[in-house]
Amino acid sequence: MASKAAQKRLTREYKSISENPPPYITAHPSESNILEWHYVITGPEDTPYHGGQYWGTLVFPPNYPFAPPAIRMHTPSGRFQPSTRLCLSISDFHPKSFNPAWEVSTILIGLLSFMTSDEMTTGSVSTSSAERKFLASRSRWWNSTGGGSQAKGNFATKGNVKAGDGGAKFRSEWPEVDLENWEWMRKNKIDAATGAKPDGDNGSSCGPQLGIAGSSGNQAQAVVDAVVQQRDAGRGWLYRNKLLVAGAAIFIYVLIARLVNGNETLA
Template structure:
C-alpha cells in the first residue's frame, strides 16, 4: 500500500513537472510561474497587471498549493501581494480552487488555473477572500507592489519566518527572495532608482504629497535663500516690538547727552 501511495505521488509530480515545462516554454500573457525547488506541490506565480486596468504595472505574487492527488483535485489559491482585490494570503473561493473540488476538471492545467485567476481578478465579481476597493486604491497598491514583495511590507529589518502557504508582511521579503531571486534584484534596483524608503515604501524625495507647512515666498538662488530666511525672521521678530526697543542705541545716547547737559548747567549755577 505504501509503495502504491508513493507511486501515485510520483505520477502526479511527474504531471506537474511536464506542466512546468509547458508553461515555461509558452507562458500565458501577464503570467509566470514555477514550482518550489523544495516541493513540487508548491507553485509560485507572478501576475503582471494588464494595461487598461487599475492593476497596470503591478507585480502580484501568490502561491498554488496542490494536493497529492492533483489533477483530480484543485489547488489552494492565494495572492500574497496586497492588490485591493483579494485579502493577502487568504485562500480564495473560486471554481478552480480547493473550495470546489467537485467542479474541478482534471483536464485543466496550471496555466488554465492562473488564466482563470487573472480573469476573475480583473472582474467585479465578489467571493470569499475578495475585497471591494476603489480603482485609485488599487492603482496605489500596484505602484507599491514591488516594494511590498521584496521587503515583506517594509519588515526586512525584523524578519519573521514565513508559515507554510501563508506569507504575510513580516517575513522581510525572505520567501519572495528565495523563490524569485532575479526578480528581487530587479525590484531593489527599482526601489533605489525611484528613491523609495525601504521601511515605508514612500518616496524619499518628497513626491508622495505636499509639504508639512507653508512655504516662505523667497526668490533668488539657493545661495541667497539662507540670508533671506534670516532677514525674514528678523523682520517678523522686530514687527512686534516698539520703536524704543528697535532704536535702543539712539535712545541711550540721547539720555547720556541730556544727563551731561543738565550736569553742566547745575555746575555753572553753583559757581555763580
C-alpha cells in the first residue's frame, strides 16, 4: 500500500504527465493500484523502433519518491527481454543513485533514451536493426492479442506480463488503444492468431538473417568477396595471371628473334 506521501506525489505526477506528456510517451497509474503505472512508448522516427507500440510497467515502492520503481517492457522490442526487470540508474537496481526530484516523466524519458542507445545492461539484448524493425511492425498485434494467445484472463500480477493472456491485461489498461489496434489489424488484414497477412504479403515477416552483421550493402559485398575467393581458390597461378604470362612470352619471343637476326647479319 502506498504511503500518504507516495499517494500524493503520484497523483500530482499523473496530472502533470497527462497535461504535458513527453514526446512519444503516455502513461497512467492502474485504477486498482496507484503504485503500478502503465506506459506506452511510440517508436521515434529515424530508429529501428519507428511506428512500434511498446507497452510496459513501472512498479513503485510504497516509500516513493525516496526509492525508484521496477521498470519492465512487456512488448518484444529486440532491445529488452520482455517483462524482465531492467537494470538502470533510474530503476530499483540502484536505489542509492535515485534522486527523489526525478518524476515519472523523467524516468520514462530516461528509459526511451536508453532504449535508442546501444548500451547494454541486465535485461537488455543485442539484436539486429532488421529484427527490431520486424518486431516493431508486429507490436500492435502482440499487445492486443498477447502474442496470438487465446486466453481471456489469468494474467500475472505486479506488472509481470508475458504472452499468453490473450491481450487481457493490455486491454484492461488501454481499452481505447486496444480498439485502435484491432481496427488497424482489420484494415491491414492481420491474422490475429499469427500476426501475419493471410495473403502472404508480410513485408519483413521472414525476419532477419541472424548471424550476418552489418547493413545490406555490406552483406552484398561480403557475398561478392566470398564468391571471388572461392573462384580463385580453384584456379592455378597461371590461369589467374594469364595476361601477364602471355605478355612475357611475346616479349621473350621478340627479343630472341632480334638476337637471331643480328647474328645472321654479322655472319
